[in-house]
Amino acid sequence: xxxxxxxxxxxxxxxxxxxxxxxxxxxxxxxxxxxxxxxxxxxxxxxxxxxxxxxxxxxxxxxxxxxxxxxxxxxxxxxxxxxxxxxxxxxxxxxxxxxxxxxxxxxxxxxxxxxxxxxxxxxxxxxxxxxxxxxxxx
Amino acid sequence: xxxxxxxxxxxxxxxxxxxxxxxxxxxxxxxxxxxxxxxxxxxxxxxxxxxxxxxxxxxxxxxxxxxxxxxxxxxxxxxxxxxxxxxxxxxxxxxxxxxxxxxxxxxxxxxxxxxxxxxxxxxxxxxxxxxxxxxxxxxxxxxxxxxxxxxxxxxxxxxxxxxxxxxxxxxxxxxxxxxxxxxxxxxxxxxxxxxxxxxxxxxxxxxxxxxxxxxxxxxxxxxxxxxxxxxxxxxxxxxxxxxxxxxxxxxxxxxxxxxxxxxxxxxxxxxxxxxxxxxxxxxxxxxxxxxxxxxxxxxx
Numbered sequence: 028x029x030x031x032x033x034x035x036x037x038x039x040x041x042x043x044x045x046x047x048x049x050x051x052x053x054x055x056x057x058x059x060x061x062x063x064x065x066x067x068x069x070x071x072x073x074x075x076x077x078x079x080x081x082x083x084x085x086x087x088x089x090x091x092x093x094x095x096x097x098x099x100x101x102x103x104x105x106x107x108x109x110x111x112x113x114x115x116x117x118x119x120x121x122x123x124x125x126x127x128x129x130x131x132x133x134x135x136x137x138x139x140x141x142x143x144x145x146x147x148x149x150x151x152x153x154x155x156x157x158x159x160x161x162x163x164x165x
Numbered sequence: 166x167x168x169x170x171x172x173x174x175x176x177x178x179x180x181x182x183x184x185x186x187x188x189x190x191x192x193x194x195x196x197x198x199x200x201x202x203x204x205x206x207x208x209x210x211x212x213x214x215x216x217x218x219x220x221x222x223x224x225x226x227x228x229x230x231x232x233x234x235x236x237x238x239x240x241x242x243x244x245x246x247x248x249x250x251x252x253x254x255x256x257x258x259x260x261x262x263x264x265x266x267x268x269x270x271x272x273x274x275x276x277x278x279x280x281x282x283x284x285x286x287x288x289x290x291x292x293x294x295x296x297x298x299x300x301x302x303x304x305x306x307x308x309x310x311x312x313x314x315x316x317x318x319x320x321x322x323x324x325x326x327x328x329x330x331x332x333x334x335x336x337x338x339x340x341x342x343x344x345x346x347x348x349x350x351x352x353x354x355x356x357x358x359x360x361x362x363x364x365x366x367x368x369x370x371x372x373x374x375x376x377x378x379x380x381x382x383x384x385x386x387x388x389x390x391x392x393x394x395x396x397x398x399x400x401x402x403x404x405x406x407x408x409x410x411x412x413x414x415x416x417x418x419x420x421x422x423x424x425x426x427x428x429x430x431x432x433x434x435x436x437x438x439x440x441x442x443x444x445x446x447x448x449x450x451x452x453x454x455x456x457x458x459x460x461x462x463x464x465x
Binding site: 030067073 | 187190191194195198201202203204205206207208210214
C-alpha cells in the first residue's frame, strides 16, 4: 500500500456523534479503520489524504434514520458505499458532493435503507450527467 | 515490461527519501484533485508517481541513488521548468522541420507531425509528464527507444526526423518522387520509411563512385554492386557501407552528429538485407529502380 490510511482518534469520532447520543468504542473505531482500508483495497483506490470516516460521521450523525445501537455498523457500511460510489461515478463527484448526495438520498427517497442508497445516488448522478450532456449539446 | 514503481519506493524504505517522495506524491495528488478528493484510483496514483519520478530525472530502471541527500521540492520544480522549456524546443523543432522538409505528401509523416504539434498544446507536464504527447505513425530509420519517456521521446524523435528530412532535402525532388514511386506505388498512404530506399540507392551509387544525388541505379550498376558485395560477410558489407557513409555525408554537406547517426543506423539495417538479397541473386529490392510516372528528366 502506497499510503496507509491515517489513524483517527476514537475520541474524535465519538465527539462528533455525542450530541446525538452516538458513541464508538476504541475497538469499534479500530474496526471501522480496518473497514476503510479494505474498502479502498476492494475498489482499487489509494487514500493519500485524510480518512473519510470523520466526515461521514459528521454528515450522518444528525440523520433521523440513525439508530445509536447501529451507529458503528452503519458508519462501516457508509464507508464501503462511499468508496464504491467514488469508483462507480468515476471520480466525477467530489468527496463533499458525494457525501451530500448520500445524506440527501438516505434521508429522502431511501428513507434510511442502506440497500436503496446506492441506486438512489447513481440515478441522481446519471440524471445530472444526462442534463450536463444535453446542456453541452445545446 | 513496465517497472514496478512501488518497488522503486520500497527501495528507498527506511530513509528520508521515501518519506519525501511520498510527501511530494501526496502534494501532486492533492493538486490533481484540486482538493476535491482524498483518494484516487490506484492506477491514477501510479501515473502520478511515474510522472513525478520522470520529472525528477529518475530512470525507473535505475536506482534512486542520484536523489539521496537532495531537497526534492526544488528539484521537482526545476525539473518541471525544464520540461516546459523542452516543450518549447519541440515546437521550434517542428517549425524548423516544416521549413526544411521536402514537400513529398507522405500521409503518415504529415499526420505524425500534426499530431505531435496539437498534442504539445495538451501536454500535461504537471501531472502526466511521462506520457508521450502525440501519435507516432511515421517510422524512423533509428527508432527512439521505448524506455525514453514524455517530452524527451518527442524531442529525440523530432531531432532524428529532422536529420532524415535534412538528408532527403539534399536530393532533387523529382528524383526522390520517382524513386519512392518505384519502391511502392502507394508509398504516400503507407507507413514506410522514406529514407530507406533513398539512403540505399545513395549509398549504392557512392560505393560505385557515382554521384549519389542521381539516385537512379541502372541494371548494370546493380550487377556491379552484386559482384562487389555478394562475396562479403554481412559485417564486411556493413563496414563497406559505413566507409561509404563518410563520403556520402561529405558529398551532401551533412555535418551534424544526427546525420551520421542516422546513416550509420541505415547501414546496420541495410547490411543483412543486402546479404540476403545478394545470396538470392537479386538486389532490386534493396537498390530500387525509378517508378512511373517519371518526370520529364531522363533517369541519368
